[in-house]
Amino acid sequence: MVPVTLFAQITASLPMDWSPLWISLETSVVATLVTLVAGLAAAAWRQRRTGPAMALVDGVCLLPLVLPPTVVGFFLLLLFGRNGPLGKLLLKLGATVVFSWPATVIAASVVAFPLMYLTARAALEQVDSRFLEAARTLGASEWRVFRSVALPLAWPGVLAGTILSFARALGEFGATLMLAGNIPGKTATIPIAIYFAVEADDVQRAVGWCLADVAISLALLGGLYYWTHAQGRARWVRR
């Protein structure tokens, strides 16, 4: 965490509003975690089922990937708005989602979910069923079969899904704008900051954020590649 705090100190000393950077990172990290859990759970649930109803499940799960993000955002707005079913429920609990930071997480999670779901399913299906069966004959519960056998063996694919989800969450714009709006310091992520900088003819700021985005993405992907590559070589061979 030292480089991060160091970076935070440097950015704080520069005469510029750095909040979009932190909002973007926080949103993407939280959304990726949400997506990872939800996507894995959905994939594991779906894997052991067949039937015509499953086509509908797949369709719903993949819809956010196919629809324009603005449409997804609009649906979310209907769902979480003052008169929406979930919005009403949350209002009773004293919470409003629309135009708040959690809205950025919700938007990013929903949009990234299909990528996680698809890759996790493919990865789980790749696992040879004999390993799962062997685990069952050895007395393992279904949860243990998943956690101790299926997940470790599907891990490379799940990791790829996580990276894709993070990248998608980081780049999320349309749905976020619909549900979370552009509140500087609260919901304005980097893509939104860029859009409004261009709108306001602040080319310099727009270019700055664009370059920042490129730098973050490169650092992230490079780091992940290095990490998975180093790990890949050491996998399942005696240390």
Place this chain on the structure above:
Amino acid sequence: MALEIQIEKKLPEFTLDVSFKAGNAPLSILGPSGAGKTMLLRCIAGLERAHRGRIALDDRVLLDTDRHIQVRARDRRVGMLFQHYALFPHRTVAENIAFGLKNLPREEQARRVTALLERTHIGGLEQRYPRELSGGEQQRAALARALAIEPDALLLDEPLSALDTHLRSQMEAQLQETFAAYRRPALLVTHNIEEAYRLGEQMLVLSRGRVAAFGAKEEIFRRPPTLEVARLTGCKNFSRARAISENTIEALDWGCKLRVTQAPAGPVAHVGIRAHHIDFVEAGGSGAPDGNVFPCWLVRSSETPFRITLNLRLHQPPGEPGEIPAAELQAEVFKEKWQLFRERPFPWHARLAPESLFLLAE
């Protein structure tokens, strides 16, 4: 302990419909590929659901469709050795073996793993990952893992098929040792006749989902009940046949009359003789007081390191007009024996000893 099985399961090609009871001796299940052998094991292990039937280990019911009992695989305590071992690739040998021992304290787990490594002769390999092991070592580790849960029955699916000849005999010795110590029902599936004979005490022949023969292996090989079982146990020579008198039959395909010792129980449909039971005698038949000696000509031969297989045409040289197309026998003799008569002029004289002939009812 006794494993009682009576199940029915519809498969795409046929219905698996078997019932038998296995005691504390190893039982070989022999059958051609696709006979339902593996499916049978999977039903017993609880990995497949039988449509109807009952499976019980003594008083412990694993499946009873009439009473809607279907014990989950994980609660069956039935050890399964998979055809390609199915060792968890991301766990070391020790971790693989300890997988089924999760509920025991750590020291107890370690103690048992050590004991199992010793029993399967792979001590020292506990920290290796499966892909760092040879096929034989993987098989031993998989065996140790299956034995770790102290299963009430052990199922082995083609345990030697993925090994080369040398490892195969070593692993066979390992299995014999394991069975000797285990003394609980052990079912071993194979399509290799010799393996089935060597490893099982009892034998079950499975064909298209049905029990074609079940009993002591010696009995099944000496007197196969049907043509199918005779074929599946490696018999090469058959002829349609009909009884003429109490101890004479006519072999229709071979075009000859044969004396037999075994009185036909019912109407005889076929007669058979194993390739290595065909004997070769001098012309004149001094060593054949009971007849059953026929002139034969060599059609072709094929050698293995120690034996030779001879395809023979009975009664007349091959290719001559009027020959009976099916009158051909396959004989197998040791090369030492072959040296004694290979230079003799044709016809050779083949003797089909009455005690080696077996009669098959339809």
